[in-house]
Amino acid sequence: MSAVFENVTCKFCGCLCDDIAVEVEDRRILKAKRACPNGLGMFLNYDPTLQSPLVEGKEVEWDEAVSAAADILSRADSPLIYGLSSTSSEAQRKAVELADRLGAIIDSTSSVCHFPTTLGFQMVGGAACTLGEVKARADLLIFWGCNPMEAHMRHFTRYSANAKGFLTPNGRRDRTVVVVDVRPTKTAKTADRFLQIEPGTDYEVLTSLRALIKGKDINEPVGGLPSEQIKELVQMMKTCRYGVAFFGMGLTMTAGRGYNVAEIFALGAELNQYTRFFAMPMRGHGNVAGADQVITWLSGYPAAVSFARGYPQFGPGEFTSVDVLARRETDAALIIASDPMAHFPRKAAEHLERIPAILMAPVTNCSSQVANVILPTACYGIDAPGTAYRMDNVPIRLRSVMQKVRPTDEEMLMRIMEAVKQ
Amino acid sequence: MIGIIGGRVFDPMNGINGTIQDIWIKGGKIVSQEEVDPQKARRIDASGQVVMPGGVDLHSHISGAKANAGRKLCPEDSRRLIRARTGFFRSGSGYTVPSTHLTGYLYAEMGYTTVMEAASAPLVARHTHEELQDIPIIDKGVLITMGNNHFIMKCIQNGEMEKARDYVAWLLEASKGFGIKIVNPGGVENWKYGKNVQNLEDEVIGFGVTPRRILSALARIREELKLPHPPHIHGLSLGRSGNADITVETIKSMEGIDAHFCHIQFMSYGGKPGEFPKSAAVKVAQAVTENPHITVDVGQVLFGPATTMTSDAPFEFSLSRKIGAKWVNNDLESESGGGVVPLTYKRNDPVHSTMWSIGLELFLLIEDPWRVYLTTDHPNAGPFSGYPEVIRMLMDRDFRAQEFEKIHKKAMKNSILPELNREYTLNEIAIITRAGPAKRLGLKNKGHLGVGADADITVYANLENKAEMFAHPAWVIKDGEVVVRDGKLIREQLGRTLYVSPSYEKAIEKDIRAHFDNSYTVSFENYPIAPEHIGPSEKLTCD
Amino acid sequence: MGNLFSLITGRTIGQADGLHKGAGSEAHLKATALVQICQEDMNRLGIKEGDIVRIRSNAGQVEAPALKGDLPTGILFIPMGPTANELVETDTLGTGMPPFKGLRVEVERI
Incomplete structure (x- = not known):
C-alpha cells in the first residue's frame, strides 16, 4: 500500500519548493509530483535502508x-x-x-x-526581498551569471519569470527578462534580452551601469557590449516598478569575485533612489x-x-x-x-x-x-524532519515521509x- | 532551597521599598518562609546588599533575520567583543550584536532574566525561534509585526473586524508570538512602491486603509483577544525632525485604549523635516502624562557603535543614504519588510548629542516611572550592555552634568537637561528595569518577589558608582538556581520561550488558506510552527 | 601559443543527474568528463567532435572528448566535477574561492 505525503519540501536546491507530493511504498519513493528533474533524482535515488x-x-x-x-x-x-x-x-x-x-x-x-557574496555583502550591504515579493511585484528580472533553467529548475514557474502574483496577474507577459552571461545558456534562450559579455568583464559592465546611473556618460563598448545596449539596460532598470537581479557563480567564481558582488549590490542599492531594486544570490544547495x-x-x-x-x-x-x-x-x-x-x-x-x-x-x-x-x-x-533556509533566507520545515x-x-x-x- | 538573607529588598510591585527582608526560594519559585526548612536551605548573605527581581527588557532586537543580518554584515562588530569558551560555556563574539550564547550570558551577568525580542515578521519567526533556543538562561518571547500585513489590511478595508481578530489569533499561534508589534503602519507596504506614509490619514497603496485605522483596529483586537501585552507601536516618521507632532497625534489617536510606544526618543524631535532636530521631549512627555493608558520605553542613545535594525525599511534606506553607510533591506511577502544599517553615535556630532540628551530628558520628564522603561532599543541606539551607564546618569545628577559637558555645543544649547534635577531612586530604577516592563508585558510571575513569582532574582552590592553596581551583580538567580556570582557566569541552563495562543474561530483557516495560495510562496501547511520546535516554552493564558 | 583558452566550469543537468546516481558513479564521471568548445575554435585547431583533447593548466592536465558547444571563441566549458578539478588552481586570492571560472588553460589535439 502506498501513501502520499503532500506539501513536502524538496531540499535539493536553494528553491526549497514545499509543494511536492511524495508517494511512498515499502520505504521507497515511487513518485515525487511537481518535483523538477533535479529534485526527482534526489527523491527517487535515495535508499533509506539502514x-x-x-x-x-x-x-x-x-x-x-x-x-x-x-x-x-x-x-x-x-x-x-x-x-x-x-x-x-x-x-x-x-x-x-x-x-x-x-x-x-x-x-x-x-x-x-557564494562566499564571495558574503565578502561583497560585508563591503556594501545588500537589498533583497523574499521570493514571494518577486512573484507578486517584479516586472524586471535580470539573471546575471546564473542558469536557473539547469540549476534551479522551478525558479521561473514558482517564483520569478512565469509566476503570477497580485501585480503580475499575466505572469511572464507582465515581466521583462534579461540575461547577462558569457555564453548563451538555456536560461539565456528564454530571455527577452540576452547580453553576452566577454568573460571576466562583469566588474567593468557593472561599474559602467553604476556610472550611468550616477549621470556619467559612456560612449565606448564595455565587456563587448555597445554602449547603447548598456544605456538601454540602465533605462530599463531605472524605469521598472520592482526590479530584481539574481546572480550566480558567474560573478562569484570569476576574476573580481567578491568585488563583482559588491558592485551588483551597490548597483541594486543605488537604483532605489529611482525605483525598488534588489540584487540576490541564487543559492545552490x-x-x-x-x-x-x-x-x-x-x-x-x-x-x-x-x-x-x-x-x-x-x-x-x-x-x-x-x-x-x-x-x-x-x-x-x-x-x-x-x-x-x-x-x-x-x-x-x-x-x-x-x-x-x-x-x-x-x-x-x-x-x-x-x-x-x-x-x-x-x-x-x-x-x-528538520529546518532549512531558502535562498531568500525564509526558513522552511523539511518533512519526513517515512519512519x-x-x-x-x-x-x-x-x-x-x-x-x-x- | 535558597534563602536570601538580610538584603534591602526593592519589590515595587508589592510596595516594598528598601526594607530589609529575607526571600525564600523553592522549586524555582518564591515561597513563604514557612514552606522551607531553614536548616536545609542554602543561605545567601545579602546584608548590606540590594535585592531586586531579575531585570525585564521589553524591547530588544536579539535574534532572527535582522539581528543575524547585522552580525553577518559587520565582522568589524564581532571583533569588538570576543569571549573564549571556558569549560562548559560557549565562545562568542559581537559588541552591538552579540552571538546568541553571548547574548544570554551578557544579559544574565547584568542581572536580566527576561527579554522580549522586539520584532519578527511571522514568515521568518521560525528563524527567530531557532536563535532564541540558542540564547541560554533568560526567558524570552517574540513580538510579531502586523502593521503592514495584507490579510489584516484587507479585513480592515472590508470592515471585517471579526475576521481580522481571528486571523491575529491564528497568526500569533502559528508564529508562537507573544504580542502584536506595529511598525510604521502602512509605511512599509508603501515602501514596496518606493513611498512611505507621512501622517495618520495617508492611504496605504492598494488597500484604501490608513495608519490610523490599522492602529485602532489592532489595538481593539488586542483588547478583544485579551492579550497580555498591548500593541507595541513604532509609529510614523521615526528619526525625522519634527516627528514629535505625529507622535503626539498618534498617542492621542489611541483614544483611551492601551498601547505601548517603543523607543520614544527616536520619535520626539522638533524642528522642520530635513533640518537640525530640536528636542520635543517636553511635548511628548506631556502627551504621555496626559494619556494614562500609554506607556513608553526610551531607546536611550549611547555614544559608540550601534547597529540600527528595524522593520521600518524606508527609514533604513534614508539613513543609509544620509550617512553613506552599508545598507541591508529585506521586503517580506504579504507581511512586512526590514533593514539594517550600522552607525556610530558620536559626541562631536550635534545630532547624535541631541538624541542623547532627548532620551535623558524623557526619562526625567515623565514622572510616573510605571509608564517609562529603560531600553536602548538594542542595538539601535546602543547595546543593552550600556544599561548600567544609563542607570548611573539617571541616579546621579553630578555624573549626568559631567557627561553633559562632553556633548556637542550645539546640542547643549538646545537642551533643557541641565535644568532637570531629578535623580531616580533605587525603587524607581527597580520599576523602570523590572516591575514596570513585567507588568506591562502582563507577566504575572515576573518583575516581583511575591510568593508564587518565578525565582528570578538579582542581588547587587550597594556601590556608590551605580554603573559599576548594576553592571556586575553579586548574585543572579534564575528559576531558583544561582547562575551568576560576582558578575561572572557560573551556571548555564535553558530559559523558556513565552508565547500566547488565543482562541479563534477555526473557520477562518479556510480564508487564510486561500490567501496563502494566492500570495505566499510557502504553503499554508508548512507555515505554522509546532510547539515542539521552539524548545522549552510556556504558553500564557489570555484572560 | 595560439591555443590559450579561458576555462569555465559550471553545473549542467547531466552533471546533477550523475550526482544522484552517486558522485563518482559511471553516470557522474561520464557527464563531467567532456569539454565543450565552439565550432570556430574546433575548425581552427582541427578538432572534430569526439576527438580527445589534452587541456593543461598550472595545476594539472586532463584528456577529455571534445564536444561542440554554444560558446564564444576562446572559451572552454567543462561541467563541474573530477575532470575540471584536475585543472583548477588553489590560489583563492584571499577569498576562499578557487578560479572555477576564467582559468587560463592550453588545449591541444592528441
Missing part, C-alpha cells in the same frame, strides 16, 4: 564508529569541519558546537559557491543559506571560522577550506552532507587523502573513497560530542 558505518572500510557497530570518529577529532591539532549545506539547521547548530568544543575550523560549502545563518548566530561570522584560539575568528582565504587544505593546515576532517572530493580542486582534495577523514552523509559519494570513518545518516527531508531507521546528522554529532568530552 547501512552499517564503516571504519577503514570495515563494517562496524555504531558505537565503534562514533568512538573512532571522536578519536580522530580529539587527536587532531587542527580539525576541519566542512560541508553542512544539505543537512538541517538543527544539525548545523550541533556542528558549530562541536567545532567550538574542539577548537576546530568550521566552513560550509558556501566557501566554493538546499540549506546552504542555513549554514550561513547558523554559523553566524553562533559565532558572529558566516563561514571560514576558526575556534583554535578559543574564540571565533573569521578568516577569508585563511580558514576557507580550499586554502586550509591546499596549505595542508588541517590534520583531520569531518565532512558533513557534502562532497569536497568531487568539488574541490585536485590539489586541495588530495590533502583529504593524507589526513584522517570522517564522512557523515546519506549517500555514497567521491569523498566516501577517502574517508576513514563513514557514517551513513538519514536524509533530511526524506526520512528525517527513519538511520541516525540523523544531529544525533550523530551529539554522540560524537559526548565521546569527545570523555
Whole structure:
C-alpha cells in the first residue's frame, strides 16, 4: 500500500519548493509530483535502508564508529569541519558546537559557491526581498551569471519569470527578462534580452551601469557590449516598478569575485533612489543559506571560522577550506552532507587523502573513497524532519515521509560530542 | 532551597521599598518562609546588599533575520567583543550584536532574566525561534509585526473586524508570538512602491486603509483577544525632525485604549523635516502624562557603535543614504519588510548629542516611572550592555552634568537637561528595569518577589558608582538556581520561550488558506510552527 | 601559443543527474568528463567532435572528448566535477574561492 505525503519540501536546491507530493511504498519513493528533474533524482535515488558505518572500510557497530570518529577529532591539532549545506539547521547548530568544543575550523560549502557574496555583502550591504515579493511585484528580472533553467529548475514557474502574483496577474507577459552571461545558456534562450559579455568583464559592465546611473556618460563598448545596449539596460532598470537581479557563480567564481558582488549590490542599492531594486544570490544547495545563518548566530561570522584560539575568528582565504587544505593546515576532517572530493580542486582534495577523514552523509559519494570513518545518516527531508533556509533566507520545515531507521546528522554529532568530552 | 538573607529588598510591585527582608526560594519559585526548612536551605548573605527581581527588557532586537543580518554584515562588530569558551560555556563574539550564547550570558551577568525580542515578521519567526533556543538562561518571547500585513489590511478595508481578530489569533499561534508589534503602519507596504506614509490619514497603496485605522483596529483586537501585552507601536516618521507632532497625534489617536510606544526618543524631535532636530521631549512627555493608558520605553542613545535594525525599511534606506553607510533591506511577502544599517553615535556630532540628551530628558520628564522603561532599543541606539551607564546618569545628577559637558555645543544649547534635577531612586530604577516592563508585558510571575513569582532574582552590592553596581551583580538567580556570582557566569541552563495562543474561530483557516495560495510562496501547511520546535516554552493564558 | 583558452566550469543537468546516481558513479564521471568548445575554435585547431583533447593548466592536465558547444571563441566549458578539478588552481586570492571560472588553460589535439 502506498501513501502520499503532500506539501513536502524538496531540499535539493536553494528553491526549497514545499509543494511536492511524495508517494511512498515499502520505504521507497515511487513518485515525487511537481518535483523538477533535479529534485526527482534526489527523491527517487535515495535508499533509506539502514547501512552499517564503516571504519577503514570495515563494517562496524555504531558505537565503534562514533568512538573512532571522536578519536580522530580529539587527536587532531587542527580539525576541519566542512560541508553542512544539505543537512538541517538543527544539525548545523550541533556542528558549530562541536567545532567550538574542539577548537576546530568550521566552513560550509558556501566557501566554493557564494562566499564571495558574503565578502561583497560585508563591503556594501545588500537589498533583497523574499521570493514571494518577486512573484507578486517584479516586472524586471535580470539573471546575471546564473542558469536557473539547469540549476534551479522551478525558479521561473514558482517564483520569478512565469509566476503570477497580485501585480503580475499575466505572469511572464507582465515581466521583462534579461540575461547577462558569457555564453548563451538555456536560461539565456528564454530571455527577452540576452547580453553576452566577454568573460571576466562583469566588474567593468557593472561599474559602467553604476556610472550611468550616477549621470556619467559612456560612449565606448564595455565587456563587448555597445554602449547603447548598456544605456538601454540602465533605462530599463531605472524605469521598472520592482526590479530584481539574481546572480550566480558567474560573478562569484570569476576574476573580481567578491568585488563583482559588491558592485551588483551597490548597483541594486543605488537604483532605489529611482525605483525598488534588489540584487540576490541564487543559492545552490538546499540549506546552504542555513549554514550561513547558523554559523553566524553562533559565532558572529558566516563561514571560514576558526575556534583554535578559543574564540571565533573569521578568516577569508585563511580558514576557507580550499586554502586550509591546499596549505595542508588541517590534520583531520569531518565532512558533513557534502562532497569536497568531487568539488574541490585536485590539489586541495588530495590533502583529504593524507589526513584522517570522517564522512557523515546519506549517500555514497567521491569523498566516501577517502574517508576513514563513514557514517551513513538519514536524509533530511526524506526520512528525517528538520529546518532549512531558502535562498531568500525564509526558513522552511523539511518533512519526513517515512519512519527513519538511520541516525540523523544531529544525533550523530551529539554522540560524537559526548565521546569527545570523555 | 535558597534563602536570601538580610538584603534591602526593592519589590515595587508589592510596595516594598528598601526594607530589609529575607526571600525564600523553592522549586524555582518564591515561597513563604514557612514552606522551607531553614536548616536545609542554602543561605545567601545579602546584608548590606540590594535585592531586586531579575531585570525585564521589553524591547530588544536579539535574534532572527535582522539581528543575524547585522552580525553577518559587520565582522568589524564581532571583533569588538570576543569571549573564549571556558569549560562548559560557549565562545562568542559581537559588541552591538552579540552571538546568541553571548547574548544570554551578557544579559544574565547584568542581572536580566527576561527579554522580549522586539520584532519578527511571522514568515521568518521560525528563524527567530531557532536563535532564541540558542540564547541560554533568560526567558524570552517574540513580538510579531502586523502593521503592514495584507490579510489584516484587507479585513480592515472590508470592515471585517471579526475576521481580522481571528486571523491575529491564528497568526500569533502559528508564529508562537507573544504580542502584536506595529511598525510604521502602512509605511512599509508603501515602501514596496518606493513611498512611505507621512501622517495618520495617508492611504496605504492598494488597500484604501490608513495608519490610523490599522492602529485602532489592532489595538481593539488586542483588547478583544485579551492579550497580555498591548500593541507595541513604532509609529510614523521615526528619526525625522519634527516627528514629535505625529507622535503626539498618534498617542492621542489611541483614544483611551492601551498601547505601548517603543523607543520614544527616536520619535520626539522638533524642528522642520530635513533640518537640525530640536528636542520635543517636553511635548511628548506631556502627551504621555496626559494619556494614562500609554506607556513608553526610551531607546536611550549611547555614544559608540550601534547597529540600527528595524522593520521600518524606508527609514533604513534614508539613513543609509544620509550617512553613506552599508545598507541591508529585506521586503517580506504579504507581511512586512526590514533593514539594517550600522552607525556610530558620536559626541562631536550635534545630532547624535541631541538624541542623547532627548532620551535623558524623557526619562526625567515623565514622572510616573510605571509608564517609562529603560531600553536602548538594542542595538539601535546602543547595546543593552550600556544599561548600567544609563542607570548611573539617571541616579546621579553630578555624573549626568559631567557627561553633559562632553556633548556637542550645539546640542547643549538646545537642551533643557541641565535644568532637570531629578535623580531616580533605587525603587524607581527597580520599576523602570523590572516591575514596570513585567507588568506591562502582563507577566504575572515576573518583575516581583511575591510568593508564587518565578525565582528570578538579582542581588547587587550597594556601590556608590551605580554603573559599576548594576553592571556586575553579586548574585543572579534564575528559576531558583544561582547562575551568576560576582558578575561572572557560573551556571548555564535553558530559559523558556513565552508565547500566547488565543482562541479563534477555526473557520477562518479556510480564508487564510486561500490567501496563502494566492500570495505566499510557502504553503499554508508548512507555515505554522509546532510547539515542539521552539524548545522549552510556556504558553500564557489570555484572560 | 595560439591555443590559450579561458576555462569555465559550471553545473549542467547531466552533471546533477550523475550526482544522484552517486558522485563518482559511471553516470557522474561520464557527464563531467567532456569539454565543450565552439565550432570556430574546433575548425581552427582541427578538432572534430569526439576527438580527445589534452587541456593543461598550472595545476594539472586532463584528456577529455571534445564536444561542440554554444560558446564564444576562446572559451572552454567543462561541467563541474573530477575532470575540471584536475585543472583548477588553489590560489583563492584571499577569498576562499578557487578560479572555477576564467582559468587560463592550453588545449591541444592528441
